[in-house]
Amino acid sequence: MTKQRGPVFAGLLIALILLAFLVIPVVQVIYVAFQDPASGALTLVNFSDFFRSSLFQESFFNSFYVAAMSVVVATIIALPLAYFTSRFNFAGAAIIQTLGFIPLIMPPFVGAVAMLLLFGENGSVNLLLDEHLGFTIPFMEGLNGVIFVQSIHYFPFILINLSAALNNVDRSMEESAQNLGASGMRLFRRIVFPLAMPGYVAGAALVFLKVFDDLGTPLLLNVNTMLAPQAYLRISSIGISDPMGYVISVILVVFSLFALWTSMLALKGKDYSTLQKGGGGMLKRELRGGQKIAAYALILLILLLVLSPHIGLTLLSFGTVWSYSPLPDAYTLDHYRMVFGSAREYITNTLLYAGLAASFDVILATAIAYIVYRTGMKGRKWLDYIATASLAVPGVVLGIGYLRTYNDFNVPFLDKPMASWWVIIVVALTIRRLPYALRACVAALQQVSVMLEEAAQNLGATRSRTLWRVVVPLMSGGMIAGFVTSFATASVELSATIMLVSQESDAPLAFGIYEFMQSASGRGAGAALGMIAVVIVGLGTYFSHRVIERSHKLRTAERQIAEEVT
Amino acid sequence: MLKRKILFTVAASVFLGMSTLVQATEGKLVVVTSYPPDTTTTFKKAFEKKYPGIKVEMLKKKTTAGVKYLQETAGNNTSDLFWASAPDAFEILKGDDLLQKYQTKVKGIPEKVGAFPINDPDGYYKGFAASGYGIMWNTRYLKAKKLPVPHEWEDLTKAVYHNHVGMSAPSRSGTTHLTVETVLQGKGWEEGWATWKEIAGNMKTITERSFGVPDGVNSGQFGIGIVIDFFGLSSKASGFPVDFVYPSVTTLVPANIAIVKNAPHRETAADFIEFLLSDEGQALLLDPKIMRLPVNPKAYAKAPANFPNPFKDNSIGSGVKFDLALSKSRYNVVNSLFDVMITYRLDDLRTAVKAIQDAEAALQGNNNPAAQKLIAQAKDLVNAVPIDAAKASDEAFNSIFKKKRKKASTKVTGRQAEIEQQWDEMIKANYAKATQLANKAKSML
Amino acid sequence: MSSESVGISIRNLGLAFGDNEVLRDISLDIAPGEFFAFLGPSGSGKSTLLRAVAGFGPRPSGQILIGGEDVVDLPPWKRNLGMVFQSYALWPHMTVRKNIAFGLEERRLPAAEIRRRVDEALELVGMTAFAGRRPSQLSGGQQQRVAIARTIVVEPKVLLLDEPLSNLDANLRIQMRRDIRALQQRLQLTTIFVTHDQEEANTTSDRMAVLNDGYLQQVGTPMELYDNPSNLFVARFLGTANILPGSIVEEDGRKVFVSDSGVTFPLDIEGEGQRSIVFRPQNASIHCGRVEADDAHIDLPGVIVHTEFLGSIVRYGVKVGNETLLLDLPHIQGEGLIAEGTEVTVLVARERILALAG
Structure with a gap:
């Protein structure tokens, strides 16, 4: 190891950032959980209250059930998409992958509104079913609705990770199993899926965590016997001293950390993804006639399902009145006209916040990944752990934490509290989305052989030059992937921003949509704004995807040529 | 490629960021409000027109979140006005010493609407509009399910409405609290709760946001909602197949506005209150997208036919004498x-x-x-x-x-x-x- | 462990990746129980040919008959051919035992029989002690043994080995190729072995096929191919060959070879035109000065341009015309080197030279 002054400095800086914008604000909020409500003394009595309360036990169980079931349903959605697009020559695989990503870029509460209109008890589907077949299906009743909306919203996490893992499974692993007589589902169940397991577990853990912590969807569906809504309802009630909201926040954070830790444990020593010498990437197979039709039909059905929020939103944004009928009464462009003026500010704000946050995320994530996996710094693993732990912090908790911590801190030259400065929104988004970028960058760095770096250093490049000229270019695919994920999800974030927007001119799109959706005449307008958000973020995502695809193709093509030739 | 992209993003951000910052702090007014954009934009535009050079910032928060926000930011306050419906929320802020006393100059506003004093007797917050709770329903829904139109709270306890009613929770919405409290006061503690439980037994859902109720009725998720009048009236005005009625036991309560303590723009804040209470401002309340009952009786001259007028029609909001002290206690x-x-x-x-x-x-x-x-x-x-x-x-x-x-x-x-x-x-x-x-x-x- | 050996016939096999033809009209026969090597340089199509036999890759044209049955349209899992992959392709999520048991489980055999046969296979490759380990805990050679055990335990009709030794170090490679050969002999299993290393092919296989650029060049025993290459590619690819390009012309009613650099001698073969004279370095002798050849030899005058002492032999570079020929003489203790610059005559027995087209 050479001198490490640079990495040490960067490491300390990152540690400081994480401390200031993650650890301290969260501690500021949750310490209330350890205070006696009457005397203010430190105590654990609130926790014993929590575990004794049947309502909280039920909420805990419901949250767990919903999170677990969402993983199951999301898997059912993601698995065929990932499998078919990664294993077979499939026309439009890139489009399918992009469409599969789109649910992520819609604020979940907007999705829930659209889903209610389509799948609610008196939504389009059930009205039609009732009229023609005389029965209805309770898609959206109680916990079902939450599971349904959440799995459709979050399944892309599984899709993305699983697709990547499937693409990284050495071809000969599968071929040798076929050679020994395995095929079809058995081949998938015994060989392909276990080998792609690390990617799947990573995606499934994310889904579990996001659903477990998510607030917007259960609130919008009026399901309140879950942990996150309970915490929120109790924290945001007027003047109530109930510390249970904070206790629940602690429980949420601790349980999420536990789930993260379990998934990390499950993955230990199971990284099969790196290609072995002499193996090769995936060779895509052809589907035969009947199979092809069946596969396309299945994928179309799934896409129709996962895009139903968008279909509903489109109808809503063009519809005049949509009330107790399968479709809107008539169509109009008025809603778009109405939001066009105000949308500009929301859009610039969103692009600015999400763009900055995603850029910071990629920079921080690359630095953390490098420090953790390429230096011998003491305590470096903790950077990874703490940055990842922000996954486990509900947005509301972080939002309140910032208000508490930074309200008394004035920004120099601006003379306003840091908590009401727009930059705090960027900071919140950066911290909230850092884990996504971090995982992408870590994965990218792990695929860069240390030998390539050693070769550069051997030829006289310093550590920083090597980083800049060899490591970063080779990681660029992963960095772009991290940027895209952070950007797309940050641009629809609401839970933390809703606490932090201090003036209308600072509000991002999701906030604007939420506002519009709070009035009878604003529903169509909110939907129109939502559509604009989806289109803008969708286009951004698609183009970044193309960039990644192109660089990836180039590399696989070279490898394939090299291999076919032997 | 990536490098250039990031550079571009950063450069663009810095540029955009600057433009956000350049706004002068002088000609500004920050209003924390629970009202929807329909209401806020209308008043914002009218006010900015009347006072050129002033930029009004409407900061939308749910009432409860708005209170929380003002409490959390009190140490370094940047808000000028708090503008919301529920008097209780103002009471809380008053209790926390977060409001500023103010004496209005406008004349001609009565002391009471229904049985409720329009202004805070202590002079901290002012009523600008009245609103009362009532029942709204989706006409298509009732027709499809062959349900009769309800008129009184008791109607909602009938078995025929099972699973067709929606309302918000009092802990979530200040105005819902008023309705709950009104019935409790009108019928007494035991019977009041009994009525609520019988109604709740018919409920499809308890919504988290107060707007969730008109939203659910409008889209037909459930047929009947317990809502504040302007939600019903404005939904109807927006073209939804819905209607609204005041039951006899209801309270007309003023919707309020107050200057926040240590407001950075106190003068402008006062101007806004005066504007809101002026003939001009009161007339804006009758905009089809807003539909609130003005507190200035003169404003009703321009109201559409069948628009409820509490200063003429004594049946509205007089069925119960609302005891604010009891509610607070x-x-x-x-x-x-x-x-x-x-x-x-x-x-x-x-x-x-x-x-x-x-x-x-x-x-x-x-x-x-x-x-x-x-x-x-x-x-x-x-x-x-x-x-x-x-x-x-x-x-x-x-x-x-x-x-x-x-x-x-x-x-x-x-x-x-x-x-x-x-x-x-x-x-x-x-x-x-x-x-x-x-x-x-x-x-x- | 093995059942009846089967033969393989490949008939007019062609295969393309899109527009890129990688196998062109290949026909060959492999006898039951034969150890057969596909030999060729990178890009020759040898791996593709093996994979086509196993059922991987695009569907080829032509026929692949295994035990008389055309398998071209059978999916890989129905061919019952055992393939050992270059990377071994051991599944990292399974133990050695589970890896080996996999194929038997796919064949739905009773658990007791699976256990017995896995034990036998482990013993056969000497890996019994490692049954509980994961592939990542094994050395390259051990992984190789497991991969072989996993393949033969299902008693495949044919064993296909795709560059199985390329990931091993030199000493292990020699050991493993002996082991593989011994195992194949014991099981009497028809085996195809893909390699780019001629020594490997020579030492293990009964016969071999040399491929280049998608074409089958020649089939035969290693010695046949070495001694009688049918074209210049095979001659060059298998060991060192001296090649004198030139042509056969008729002079005074006799056929004469005229090299491009002007060396001439009578050569009685059929046909005329471009020919290259080919002979191996050890099939000639060097004589100092000018020596006339008798009828059984040809004589090539030249000058020693370099010498390499290699222990058992000495390799001389002799410049004949514009060509430098390589000649190996056995080194006998006490004999010195011929000095560089010495004028010599190279004598080659006529029966040991080939005149190949091109």
Whole structure:
């Protein structure tokens, strides 16, 4: 190891950032959980209250059930998409992958509104079913609705990770199993899926965590016997001293950390993804006639399902009145006209916040990944752990934490509290989305052989030059992937921003949509704004995807040529 | 490629960021409000037109979140006005010493609307519009399901409305709290709660946001909603197939505005209040997208036909004399009770009420005293409230639920979570037992 | 462990990746129980040919008959051919035992029989002690043994080995190729072995096929191919060859070879035109000065341009015309080197030279 002054400095800086914008604000909020409500003394009595309360036990169980079931349903959605697009020559695989990503870029509460209109008890589907077949299906009743909306919203996490893992499974692993007589589902169940397991577990853990912590969807569906809504309802009630909201926040954070830790444990020593010498990437197979039709039909059905929020939103944004009928009464462009003026500010704000946050995320994530996996710094693993732990912090908790911590801190030259400065929104988004970028960058760095770096250093490049000229270019695919994920999800974030927007001119799109959706005449307008958000973020995502695809193709093509030739 | 992209993003951001910062702080007004953009934009535009050079910032927060926001940011306040409906929210802020006294200059506004004083007697917040709770319904929905139009709260307790009603929770929405409290005061503690439970037993859902109710009725998720008037009126004005009615027991309460303590732009804030109360400002309330009852009687001259006028029609809001002090004395307890008994146990409650309704339907035209007795017992179990009215207003008991205690010496015994758990145990058992009794009664018929 | 050996016939096999033809009209026969090598440089198509036999890759044209049955349209899992992959392709999520048991489980055999046969296979490759380990805990050679055990335990009709030794170090490679050969002999299993290393092919296989650029060049025993290459590619690819390009012309009613650099001698073969004279370095002798050849030899005058002492032999570079020929003489103790610059005559027995087209 050479001198490490640079990495040490960067490491300390990152540690400081994480401390200031993650650890301290969260501690500021949750310490209330350890205070006696009457005397203010430190105590654990609130926790014993929590575990004794049947309502909280039920909420805990419901949250767990919903999170677990969402993983199951999301898997059912993601698995065929990932499998078919990664294993077979499939026309439009890139489009399918992009469409599969789109649910992520819609604020979940907007999705829930659209889903209610389509799948609610008196939504389009059930009205039609009732009229023609005389029965209805309770898609959206109680916990079902939450599971349904959440799995459709979050399944892309599984899709993305699983697709990547499937693409990284050495071809000969599968071929040798076929050679020994395995095929079809058995081949998938015994060989392909276990080998792609690390990617799947990573995606499934994310889904579990996001659903477990998510607030917007259960609130919008009026399901309140879950942990996150309970915490929120109790924290945001007027003047109530109930510390249970904070206790629940602690429980949420601790349980999420536990789930993260379990998934990390499950993955230990199971990284099969790196290609072995002499193996090769995936060779895509052809589907035969009947199979092809069946596969396309299945994928179309799934896409129709996962895009139903968008279909509903489109109808809503063009519809005049949509009330107790399968479709809107008539169509109009008025809603778009109405939001066009105000949308500009929301859009610039969103692009600015999400763009900055995603850029910071990629920079921080690359630095953390490098420090953790390429230096011998003491305590470096903790950077990874703490940055990842922000996954486990509900947005509301972080939002309140910032208000508490930074309200008394004035920004120099601006003379306003840091908590009401727009930059705090960027900071919140950066911290909230850092884990996504971090995982992408870590994965990218792990695929860069240390030998390539050693070769550069051997030829006289310093550590920083090597980083800049060899490591970063080779990681660029992963960095772009991290940027895209952070950007797309940050641009629809609401839970933390809703606490932090201090003036209308600072509000991002999701906030604007939420506002519009709070009035009878604003529903169509909110939907129109939502559509604009989806289109803008969708286009951004698609183009970044193309960039990644192109660089990836180039590399696989070279490898394939090299291999076919032997 | 990536490098250039990031550079571009950063450069663009810096540029955009600068433009956001350049806004002068002088000609500005920051309003924390719970009102939807329809309302806020209308007033913002009119005010900015009248006072050129001033930029109004409408900061949309749910009432409860707005209170929380002002509490959290009090140490370094940047907001000028708090503009929302529920007087209780203003009471809380007043209690926390977060509001600024202000004396209005406008003339011609009566003391009271219905039975409710328009302005805060202590001079902290001013009423600018009146609103009352009522019932809204989706006409298509009622027609499709062949349901009669409800007019009174009692109508909503009827079995025919089972699973068709929606409302918000008082802990979530200040105005819903007013409605709950109004019925409690109008009918008395025991009977009031009984009415609420019977209505709640018919509920499809308890929405988290107060707007969730008109939203649900508008889209037809449920047919009938308990809403504040302007939600019903503005939904109708927006073209939805809905209608609205005031039941006889309702309270007209003023929607309010107040200057926040240490407001950075106090003068402009005062101008805004005066504008809101002027003939011009009051007329804006009749905009079809807003539809609130003006507090200035003169404004009704321009109102559309059939628009309710509380200063003429004495039946609106006069059925009950609202006691603000009583409401205040048990504010949090009522919220907590409603959540424990209704919001969080809606499924159990619905099951019990449904069982009772079924048993009662079976009883029709039957003479079976034993079954009748069982049904009565079941009803009593459902209607039982863990504490009586006196306890609910007890200061010491209330302080368990309060964040800031008036006196440090106030004795507090028990914790909210502990007490709610005791209530919950009782409620859950009662509902289960009631269901069982009602089913037993039905099986006897 | 093995059942009846089967033969393989490949008939007019062609295969393309899109527009890129990688196998062109290949026909060959492999006898039952034969150890057969596909030999060729990178890009020759040898791996593709093996994979086509196993059923991987695009569907080829032509026929692949295994035991008389055309398998071209059978999916890989129905061919019952055992393939050992270059990377071994051991599944990292399974133990050695589970890896080996996999194929038997796919054949739905009873658990007891699976256990017995896995034990036998483990013993056969000497890996019994490692049954509980994961592939990542094994050395390259051990992984190789497991891969072989996993393949033969299902008693495949044919064993296909795709560069199985390329990931091993030199010493292990020699050991393993002996082991593989011994195992194949014991099981009498028809085996195809893909390699780019002629020594490997020579030492293990009964016969071999040399491929280049998608074409089958020649089939035969290693010695046949070495001694009688049918074209210049095979001659060059298998060991060192001296090649004198030139042409056959008729002079005074006799056929004469005229090299491009002007060396001439009579050569009685059929046909005329471009020919290259080919002979191996050890099939000639060097004589100092000018020596006339008798009828059984040809004589090539030249000058020693370099010498390499290699222990058992000495390799001389002799410049004949513009060509430098390589000649190996056995080194006998006490004999010195011929000095560089010495004028010599190279004598080659006529029966040991080939005149190949091109």
